[in-house]
Amino acid sequence: ARYNAKKVHALMNDVGIVRNKAKIDGAILSAKSYLDIMEKGPGFSKLLWDFMDGKPLVNHFKTTASVPASTPLSVQISKELSSRGFKFVGPTIVYAFMQATGMVNDHLVDCHCHATCGKTRRKPRLKAK
Template sequence: MSKAGLTRCPWPGTDPLYVAYHDEEWGVPERDDRALYEKLMLDGFQAGLSWITILRKRDAFRRAFDDFTPEKIARYKPKKVAALMQDEGIVRNRAKIEGAILSARVWLDMMETGPGFSAFLWDFVDGKPIVNRYKTIKEIPAETALSRAISKELKSRGFKFCGPTIVYAFMQATGMVNDHLTNCPRHAACVALARI
């Protein structure tokens, strides 16, 4: 993917799965409540691991977690947690699994008593992506004052595994911020998608 001097962000390397994720998903504004829950949970499972590890296990995660349907996950019992702990296709971390269940319950509460999960998140950026203009990977922060504020609010509501660095990665993935490098074709593409 190279057009007239434009080059893809370097972080996906040449792994076809990673390249497809970069070219088709990362930075695309996501506004679906359930999809945002899924992405936040996967980012939480990533803590201490590389994103490509999670990406390779994403289909197994979706199967194991009922396609990340919060209404189902919120009802998981200890027997289901035990089964998930035996599932070699996912990251078998009890605290993260139990965190996903607790977070599903908070998500349900937010959907029932407020404007919804998507509206809650996008309100932090006034409903439109923050467009950064970084030229190199080194310029991109691991967290920001905004990711710290969102993290604090999510934690206060009961979400788990949502520290400022996880939240910033989530914001990048869901297009709340556009951190494609300016010489990457996806930078302009995601700017255009944000206007739709």
């Protein structure tokens, strides 16, 4: 979030990363947006889990072809993040994030992880008085 033009220039010359100015600028803007949510907003985790009512969505897909790339909920979250200044947070990326973080359980029903992941529940936070 604190990268300046000199650091961006150095990144553009770093052969070890994808040297795309828009992606570098987007990562910096997203980091600033994240900090803003953490400092002035509800917090990143709360913002996202509020879309889920604090519990993961457990799907019951039987085939990988049934698993969507995005959903109406990932579209909604994508729009919220974009409105808060995040970049490169389209519905497909958001849905992949939801899967990776356990917000959505898309393990196939015959996968040994399906039942275990379906039991996870985020602990609700105490509300300030």
